[in-house]
Amino acid sequence: MSTLITNIGELVTNDLQQADDAGSRDGRDAAALSGQGPGPFAAIKDAALVMEAGLVAWTGQASRAPAADEIVDARGRAVLPGFVDSHAHLVFAGERGAEFAARMAGAPYEAGGIASTVAATRRATDPELRAGLRRLVAEMLRQGITTFECKSGYGLTVADEARCLSLAAEVTPEVTYLGAHIVPPEFDGDAAGYVDLVCGQMLDACAPFARWVDVFCESGAFGADEATAVLDAGRAVGLIPRVHANQLGPGPGVRVAVAAGAASADHCTYLTSADVEALASSATVATLLPGVEFSTRQPYPDARRLLGAGVTVALATDCNPGSCFTSSMSLCIALAVVAMRLTTREAVWAATAGGARALRRTDVGHLGAGARADLVLLDAPSHAYLAYRPGVPLVAAVWRAGELAAGSAE
Numbered sequence: 001m002s003t004l005i006t007n008i009g010e011l012v013t014n015d016l017q018q019a020d021d022a023g024s025r026d027g028r029d030a031a032a033l034s035g036q037g038p039g040p041f042a043a044i045k046d047a048a049l050v051m052e053a054g055l056v057a058w059t060g061q062a063s064r065a066p067a068a069d070e071i072v073d074a075r076g077r078a079v080l081p082g083f084v085d086s087h088a089h090l091v092f093a094g095e096r097g098a099e100f101a102a103r104m105a106g107a108p109y110e111a112g113g114i115a116s117t118v119a120a121t122r123r124a125t126d127p128e129l130r131a132g133l134r135r136l137v138a139e140m141l142r143q144g145i146t147t148f149e150c151k152s153g154y155g156l157t158v159a160d161e162a163r164c165l166s167l168a169a170e171v172t173p174e175v176t177y178l179g180a181h182i183v184p185p186e187f188d189g190d191a192a193g194y195v196d197l198v199c200g201q202m203l204d205a206c207a208p209f210a211r212w213v214d215v216f217c218e219s220g221a222f223g224a225d226e227a228t229a230v231l232d233a234g235r236a237v238g239l240i241p242r243v244h245a246n247q248l249g250p251g252p253g254v255r256v257a258v259a260a261g262a263a264s265a266d267h268c269t270y271l272t273s274a275d276v277e278a279l280a281s282s283a284t285v286a287t288l289l290p291g292v293e294f295s296t297r298q299p300y301p302d303a304r305r306l307l308g309a310g311v312t313v314a315l316a317t318d319c320n321p322g323s324c325f326t327s328s329m330s331l332c333i334a335l336a337v338v339a340m341r342l343t344t345r346e347a348v349w350a351a352t353a354g355g356a357r358a359l360r361r362t363d364v365g366h367l368g369a370g371a372r373a374d375l376v377l378l379d380a381p382s383h384a385y386l387a388y389r390p391g392v393p394l395v396a397a398v399w400r401a402g403e404l405a406a407g408s409a410e
């Protein structure tokens with residue numbers, strides 16, 4: 001059973017082959033040239049796409065499209081790769097609307113706010129946590145996120161971290177052990193004791209569910225030595241590092257991430273020149289989370305400086321109940337363009353191919369032949385509308401692995 005989507009006004013492919021044809025160079029780097037997976041930003045006007053058996057089988061000019069069993073008419077609208085959200089905290093209980101309102105009324109954001117979510121999460125039953133998680137996953141899917149990462153970090157006991165990761169593993173293969181989110185209240189004054197637990201018994205219980213290990217390396221959370229110990233322990237059992245780095249102020253997070261061979265350093269709001277150089281000369285992606293700066297009224301990361309230095313940049317939601325409770329990649333794209341001065345092409349690339357790089361995935365983030373058929377149909381003629389029409393629900397339909405998963409192409 002093959003499906004042809006035709007009459008596509010703009011088809012964003014991020015496909016290396018077509019980028020070569022079009023002469024586009026956005027987002028190009030050595031990794032894309034040497035391997036499979038996402039290439040630089042690339043798009044085809046008046047396009048068509050054929051999918052079969054869950055994969056992209058063909059893309060090109062609509063006038064040259066092959067026959068298929070089923071035809072979908074996009075009526076001049078844009079089709080993009082499904083968004084890849086490489087940073088989200090989705091397993092938690094409770095909500096922090098009052099804290100948000102207080103912050104908007106002038107109270108500062110502090111890492112300690114996490115503790116209230118930890119308390120609620122520990123009290124919650126598995127079915128309660130699962131229901132909240134699935135509600136957010138469905139919300140993301142309706143908005144075009146077809147691949148997402150999900151962290152623990154609100155349990156902070158051996159049993160609670162393990163059950164949060166077990167629940168995350170029900171909905172995504174991109175599961176991240178974040179036992180080192182904050183030092184929980186019962187270890188107050190004994191951060192070393194908690195790091196020992198995170199690197200020992202808790203890791204043993206959590207590693208079977210996880211692909212990644214993460215640490216919140218920040219003043220008020222974990223320092224360089226503690227973060228390095230957590231990442232080393234994770235690596236020793238086969239987990240790949242990623243790091244919450246340099247969000248609230250300058251610090252060692254990016255250096256720790258690069259030294260550990262992390263797939264991604266996330267936030268990157270306060271960077272020194274040495275940090276930027278370290279990222280540029282490594283395979284570590286800089287994942288920017290502008291919904292956080294928007295929701296906490298903090299300064300945005302200097303994305304142009306990172307791109308200018310040759311750093312690979314991803315965009316992610318950081319969906320979490322404290323600092324940024326959005327599940328909208330469209331909002332993140334609009335913020336990246338309007339507030340961080342990415343071009344619309346750079347922002348869409350970062351939210352698709354960039355996210356795939358941050359998760360070391362070659363099957364998503366692009367629509368080259370052989371990619372997973374994860375597609376977003378916009379009620380708009382081009383990708384630029386995601387920033388041009390901020391806050392408007394432009395995602396009309398979402399296909400995941402070739403199946404219509406949300407919305408309608410009508």
Ligand SMILES: [Zn+2]
Pocket residue numbers: 087089244318320
């Ligand atoms: Zn986060």
